[in-house]
Amino acid sequence: MFVLVRHAHAGDRRNWPYSDRDRPLSRRGWRQSFTLSARLGDVPVHRLVSSPYRRCLQTLEPLGERVELPVLRNPLLAPDGDPAALEDLLRQPAAEGAVLCTHGELLLGLLQRWDRDGAVRLPEERLALLRAGDRGATEKGAAWLVDERDGLRSATYLPAAEGELVTAR
8 A cells, every 4th residue: 555645735826936846834724634643643654755845745744653654756747757767666676655735736647547547446536527637536635545455556535534435445
């Protein structure tokens, strides 16, 4: 199993006068990141990997403290990352037990690949948003738990703190 996280809320990029790479989490985003840490408490986590963007690193900080692991940076998880390269990374044995934090654009591209090629079974409730190209298919602060059973991968969508668990059937 591995977990893909869309970074938590970081406010409006238009209101941030500095580099977008340095945009921090908002108060709402910090609440989401602490809640996510608690919600992933029973997931066996062996590695934390993040986009080098500040908001992604901060999203995983509470979980890192909880499981006593550092948050590693990987440029493949940046917003302009290649979904195919991310898919290759997720096929590696090191992905097992990893929690990876990235951005809506990259997640959307990866999930659309999975939808097209059937590599991972996705919940029906999320498919319309994915197929419409809506980054809201994964809300900020939400996660995808991807597990393999009998050679088939399936994803469970874990909404941001306010939502309910949605599972692929």
